[in-house]
Amino acid sequence: MGAYGTENNSLILTKFLMHYLKAAVQIKGGIGSRSDYGGLANTVVHGVKIQSLVGEIDGMLDEATLDDLLISGHGGGVYDVNLVLRLVRVFVSDDRMTVQRMKKVGRLIDKYMREISHDQNLKISKFLAIAESLPDSAKD
Known part of the structure; x- marks a missing residue:
């Protein structure tokens, strides 16, 4: 994931991460910690800007x-x-x-x-x- 956080300017990466986060939230408990999802969500936010x-x-x-x-x-x-x-x-x-x-x-x-x-x-x-x-x- 070469474009993490504020370095994300890829629409494809953003769409992928949005899909991943949606799927992970639907799974009870998800995989990983809340802070892991927070970092991915931050990357998505910067990507959609x-x-x-x-x-x-x-x-x-x-x-x-x-x-x-x-x-x-x-x-x-x-x-x-x-x-x-x-x-x-x-x-x-x-x-x-x-x-x-x-x-x-x-x-x-x-x-x-x-x-x-x-x-x-x-x-x-x-x-x-x-x-x-x-x-x-x-x-x-």
Whole structure:
């Protein structure tokens, strides 16, 4: 499994792992420990965070909750700020977005920024990128 954890960018591997995890959960007790499944699930999560999925999710960003955005990070951070940043950028680039939907996402991103500000490993540049990712019309 050369692409484990955050290195998974293979849709084929992701589909295989999703099938395996589904089958393992259906077997009473499964094989291995809960932490084994956690590692595989983490690999699946990182595998589905490919660009096509971002394109599908971005239109629903205004329906997301803070918990939806608090995805565990990799590379030293507590949260995956890069994924949220990509989602916001794709959402904002849609010319059909209404001001009301933009403001809703603006309130969500404000909550998100309050939460991620506690992460001591978060780079200032990433925090600023999130803060600047929305147009002024999205802010009250």
